[in-house]
Amino acid sequence: MDTAQFIIGKFNYWVYIVLMMIGFYAMIAKRNLVKKVVGMNIFQTAIILFFISTSSKSGATIPIIQNAHGDAAGHAINVAQYANPLPHVLMLTAIVVMVSTFGVALALLIMVNRDYGTFEEDEIYETLEVLQLKK
Amino acid sequence: MITQSPALLIIVPLIAALLCLLMGLIRRGVCYPFVVATLGMCVIFSFDIMGTVLREGVIRYRLGGWEPPWGIEYLIDHLNAFIAIIVSSVSFIVAIFSKKSIEQELHESKIIYFYTIFLLLITGLLGITISGDIFNIYVFLEIASLAGYALIAIGRDRAVLASFEYVVMGTIGACFYLLGVGYLYSVTGSLNIMDLTTLLPNLYQSKVILIAFAFFMVGIAIKIALFPLHVWLPDAYTYAPSTVSALVAATMTKVGAYVMIRIMFTLFQPYFSIELIPTTTILGWVAAAAMIFGGIQAIAQTDFKRTLCYILIAEIGYIVLGVSVANRSGFTGAVLHIMNDAVMMACLFFIAGAIFYKTGLRYIYEFKNLHRKMPVTITCLVIAALSVVGVPPTCGFFSKWYLVLGAIDARQWFFAFLLLASSLMVAVVFFKMVQTIFFAPAPAMEAAHAHSGTSHHNEEHKHSRDEAPASMMVPIFVMVAGILLLGIFSGQIISAIIQYTVPEGF
Amino acid sequence: MEVVNSIRPVLAVGVSLLAAGLILITGERARNLREFWSILAAVLKFSIVLSMVPFILDGKLIEYTAFNIAPGLSIGFKADALGIFFGILASFLWIITSFYSIGYMRSLNEHAQSRYFACFAIALSATMGVAFSANLFTMFLFYEIITVCTYPLVAHKETPEAIRGARKYLTYLLGTSVGFQLLAIFMAYHITGTLDFSYQGIFGEARGVVSDTLIIVTFILFMAGITKAAMMPLHGWLPAAMVAPTPVSALLHAVAVVKTGVFVVVKVVVHVFGINLLWDLGLGTSLAYFASFTIVAASVIALTEDNLKARLAYSTVSQLSYVILGIALLTPSGITGSIMHIVLHAFGKITLFFTAGAIYVAAHKTKVSELDGIGKEMPFTMAAFTIGSFSMIGVPPFGGFISKWYIAMGAIEANQLPILLVLVSSTILNACYFLPIVYAAFFKSPAAAQHHHGHAREPVHGVALAGIHNPHSTGSKLHEAPAIMVIPLTLTAIGTIALFFAPDFFLEITRTALDNLRGGR
Amino acid sequence: MIWQLDIVFLILVVISAIAAISVKDLLSSAILLGAYSFLMCLLWSEMGAVDVAFTEAAVGAGISTAFFIGFIYQTTRRTKD
């Protein structure tokens, strides 16, 4: 296979990998807890991009059957004409999961802020050490 | 007539969670009995499922009536049904235990939410357990995880921070799992486990499959806190409320271990995960490291629950080791250990909860002479400890027996030795604890001696007995009875259930 | 061989378990009732064991399988001659020890007596369990129970020293039994597929199928795992456990723990490996030399110890290896000697420990160097001590002679003349560390002892003892320990002599045991 | 599906993702995350996944950003990295 074609043919995948790496890096390397959550969001969105990419067909349209109000049974449906709906459904679920996790993470962060007054990991650990010493 | 128990097993706790919230807004007091009753029903359903499986073989329940590759199905064989029984029974007992402990550790206005989330967590776990669709497992994994994050976050001290760490790690784990699903989907186009089982063998040479497998494994390893990826667990489980620690320690990691087994040996054939790629070798060494690391860390801890957490990490190592030796004895040991460990960990965390409830003590060095105050609890602690160490009549011995036999059958002498060495480390942990409890002179007593010279005898009457209330003691007794009975009847359990769970070719 | 299915072995195990429960329930409120349970259980146990003797002498076996846990893994009981032998010994000495314990505990007004008696009863149950075990698994189970439930006994005093000693005790026993013995059991199960004892030996039957190397490794693991037998590199727990109250030391060093150890060694050698196999592989001889080394080395260490109980402890280490030596010779006389030594040493050593305890209770002395002239104050006690010492040394009218004789015979039968040399030198060493005590006790001036009197008390016990100050200790001529202590030790001393003149009963059982083995050949 | 458009969107998405995690102000980060989501949603609708795009527009660019801004309003927009 031609290298250029190989790269172009999977361009979506390469980009999703880059996005995933960005998100993953933010999750494990950023010292700010909110940035971790941002990274989490990017990570999950990247995975959604990946799934959507698997569903796409060249030259296909959105998966809503046309002529729906006409005589559907007699009308032959050309599968190649419509995009694959299954990954879309899965990703709807994934988006919901994403926003739920996001909400929960933000709620936790508000509690963190109540306790420590900051989102910086190093500052939190300093506070913890001070608390430890007080004991 | 298809049994409807599989569907009811999930929707009963789910609907109960919704109703619990609604009823709780009207009257707070009804939540607790309602939750207990619901989980009691779950226990009945899970036993019914087990009965059906034993009578009629594998259950394939079509949700929505759509045939499998298109719709979602429940796929229940002996392994699932067994895990479902463990999860539902343990959570039932935890629910009984929860009343007093939660009333003490939580503000009363939060109790209804607590019980709602408690039921949702169990819904999630049971959903993972009986699902036959890899994406559906992800969805329920997220329900369980979200509920788990919240339940851990309502603990004390650093609970919120620990919970946040858990959110980050848990999301990475879940996302890796989802990536695995995606990779499998992109080359097979299917999500159904049975369908994939027939599709995958033709694709074993594909790199996509290999990476999918790797991501599945890493994702689940994070969820079950396998050794190098365990960092979130000790903090999270230590600072969670006692009830929650007992529940999550006993069930969540076990369900994760189940998913790992399911992926390694049902989704992928043993041929793939053992011979084609050296998963079992890697897992074996990782598990061995987990056992040793868990043991060493457990010795070094002073917080009781934290000690238990590290022991839990070691126990997960046992289960994974049993899976990784890949033979009949080892696998039997792993499945048996899933059950035993659930019972033992629940029991130990119950005891930690009871002690905390009654005395507010958390550190082991504060437990001096606790046996005078809470003799029954301490007796139960000793029995549970013996089981974790693996002393014969208790259940812990028998799973270790099969694990070691499995290691020896696989010619892994080193692993067999490490299993025993890790037991010894756990023995040291509990030995230190028992020594502190029984043989450390209380400071008050020493002082009394120095001044008045009264005999020990008179001192004994100063410690009045003060046990935890019955709603906490009964679950502890049930678990202790379980530890003893499951040990004695482990042979029957193996011949009735576990032997069917062993994958073909072992 | 005829097999009788009877629940008696289980009863023998269970009766003291029940007693332990009753003791804990009765507790501190009704002390007499509590002690009554102890003694009742001891007597009952002894009679149950005795009731099994006729069957055994008829050449029958008593079997009972309690639980089948998994294929090849069951809790089963089997009383054969060897087991009965050990059972009689342990249950008989428990009666005596019970009385003695009551005296000791009450005189010193010790704390936590309920725990003490309950643990004691459980330990005895487990000892019975080992004696009547039908397979390696049951044996291991009870072996572990002994370890665990004697731990509170060793740590009884709850002083830092006691806890340190107890920790060492548990580390050694639990560490090796889990690390080596359990592994060995796993290997045995893996190699042969069974754990049930057989007279040819489990490995004996599997001979030829398995590689010899594997058998040798398993054997070494077993020997390293049975630390209760206190073979030399792993004997450290025994002197450390000397911090325990004296009746416990008596129990540890005469009956329950160490004898369980050597009994397990005997069982493993005979029933797991089989005499023929070991003979073929030459493992017996190696073990014999190993034991010989322990005999001599421990005796030498005993010479240097000043603490009476420590000296007795090293003596025990040395004497236990006699048993192992006898069995390792793998000849009929050697085995007879070693089995007889289990009982004869038990009587002798329990006498010695009882006297040590009596001395501590009456005069608060623990050091050998303080015993000058004590024979005049405590004539009965010291007479018993003398008898015990002579039995240890192996002088004729005392029991110890018989077993040494048989072992020597065994050495000759096995053509192991160096072993004879070991026996002789050990006898001389025994004499060297026991006779000076006897001499000092009876013939030296007691002046020095009076001087030491005040220092002999350990600080912690000083408190405990303050309330009950022994009226005799003010310097009257004769102050023995309470009668409830002196009588048991006199009885065991008499027993030591009696066994020399009438060993028939035990020899008969030993012979049955040997017949069983031969039948198996 | 127009692949040129696709590539443009992909590049923009990557840029906004990097910007979102590296900007030293949480409010900017929130807005950039919203932009990222919105670009993602355009990308998906362009790939034929209208339902997902619709959801992402409602959730990622709408609700999530609202959550995030509300959250920052309650806490702080300070960040060190």
Next chain:
Amino acid sequence: MKFFAFIVVLFTGALLIYGTVDMPNWGDPNSPPNSHVSPRYIEKTLEETATPNAVTSVLADYRGYDTLGETTVIFTAGVVCIMLLRRVK
């Protein structure tokens, strides 16, 4: 720490790239996902569920159970937020 994280991320990325090499090309109408399970959804959605939007029919009917799980997830998130954040007065 950052360096270590960077290595981990690069490693993960490398693994993913390695795995992607064997994947069907983007937009390939004959790739397994587009040819194995999903055609039926498109073909039969009108006939079986009277819903022209295949996504809706799959979401709510064929895989309705997933959607139940999804709704439960969001419900969980809601209850979690109430429980965690509600100030006790």
Next chain:
Amino acid sequence: MKERYPDVTIETICRLLIPPIQLFALYVIAHGHYSPGGGFQGGCILGASFIMMFIAYDIGEVKRKMQEKLNTILCSTGVLIFAGIGLICLILGANYLDYGILHNILPVHQAKARALGTLGIEIGVGIAVTSVMVSIFLNIATAGEHEGEP
């Protein structure tokens, strides 16, 4: 959120925009069968419209419009509608969530019954999502202080 100055521009625009938005949201929920959209999307939009209201008006207004208790009940009810429709199928003798069986009680043929079942659960999802989104936003944006006794 804290009290703020009334801003005429924002208030007016919101007052104008919110009704069409809510109408559109209901359309999205109901028309999910024929066009992109469905319960989740519609619910989000509906939720967003309420959130807009909160941003535009002060918190007192909000409390009157959307009480916490009502919100919680709606969350629960939404999911309950979904699970309940499944349960009705189960009671009627089919498997869980098998809406086809609904034609026994509805005057339509099987495929249409499925569509109606789908509509039912979309409505359930819509209610649940709306109230959950509002509730999460309220809690996060006020750090849990917007209402006293829960």
